[in-house]
């Protein structure tokens with residue numbers, strides 16, 4: 001039977017300790033309940049604690065939804081047919097205003113953004129140079145593009161400079177592609193240096209700020225805001241599914257690129273647009289996010305505290321953000337470690353290949369602003385005991 005092949009592959013995945021399942025959880029603020037047991041949630045990207053804050057949700061429903069009757073739960077059409085609406089215009093105008101940019105364009109998700117933008121903008125005469133650790137969605141976008149691709153070692157900008165100096169003149173357009181905060185390592189790309197390289201070699205810079213939106217910068221606009229580089233990055237990608245506690249994504253770019261993407265980007269054109277209620281919620285939450293400086297400061301403080309403690313216990317870690325990996329190595333050891341923490345009320349999952357390179361399976365502690373120092377101290381006590 002042809003299905004045998006898939007059963008065999010699944011067996012291999014199981015034997016390799018890489019088998020994945022879908023878990024049904026219920027979130028209560030910073031905690032969640034899984035199979036009847038309560039845990040502290042250290043595996044979400046709800047960096048500002050908004051996603052499970054019922055007060056914020058209830059006030060949105062009360063003030064913006066009930067008795068308003070000006071929208072429903074679906075657009076039932078792509079944006080290019082009848083799915084575009086005032087809710088998109090409101091959100092995109094607001095984003096462009098926040099970033100003081102010519103334009104913003106909203107997508108259904110970060111995945112849609114990353115698989116669509118680079119293929120739309122590149123031809124076989126162009127070159128994409130990407131950091132080796134960029135997110136799977138960017139890799140998939142690169143695979144869909146006709147451009148030539150070269151990847152540089154993670155955050156090795158000397159290697160990037162070498163590639164640019166040797167290869168730039170062979171290509172019409174060159175795109176340098178990076179994340180700002182890397183999703184699995186929590187370290188931060190040197191955007192200043194990247195801007196200077198892209199200027200020197202007349203390239204475009206594409207920076208995915210998925211994990212920095214809400215977290216970095218005075219108003220939470222990302223590392224680009226923190227370093228005062230907003231106007232110098234050609235494509236700033238942000239997602240709404242993490243700190244903004246919604247669904248969708250955006251790019252900040254100039255008008256020409258926006259118009260081009262509307263005409264050419266397949267993952268924008270050939271998909272049903274976001275529901276109006278979702279766009280309204282994103283718009284509502286963004287107004288809160290830009291004012292949540294106290295939460296950002298607290299998150300920064302607990303992240304530094306936790307990372308330093310982990311390193312002082314002799315564990316391997318890296319980065320300088322709210323994403324704190326504890327590198328374990330082998331899959332089976334990583335699974336055991338995560339099970340020990342789960343037994344002690346901490347919801348942490350092993351991150352394994354292919355999400356991270358072979359031999360670097362890890363616990364990825366994803367801190368959120370509603371966690372307090374005594375909860376961090378409790379985790380440190382558990383790590384010490386282990």
Ligand SMILES: Cc1ncc(COP(=O)(O)O)c(C=O)c1O
Pocket residue numbers: 109110111112114135137179183208210211239240241248249
């Ligand atoms: C860096 C990065 N970009 C893009 C995405 C995809 O975003 P979305 O979840 O909105 O599809 C993710 C998701 O984890 C991510 O980590």
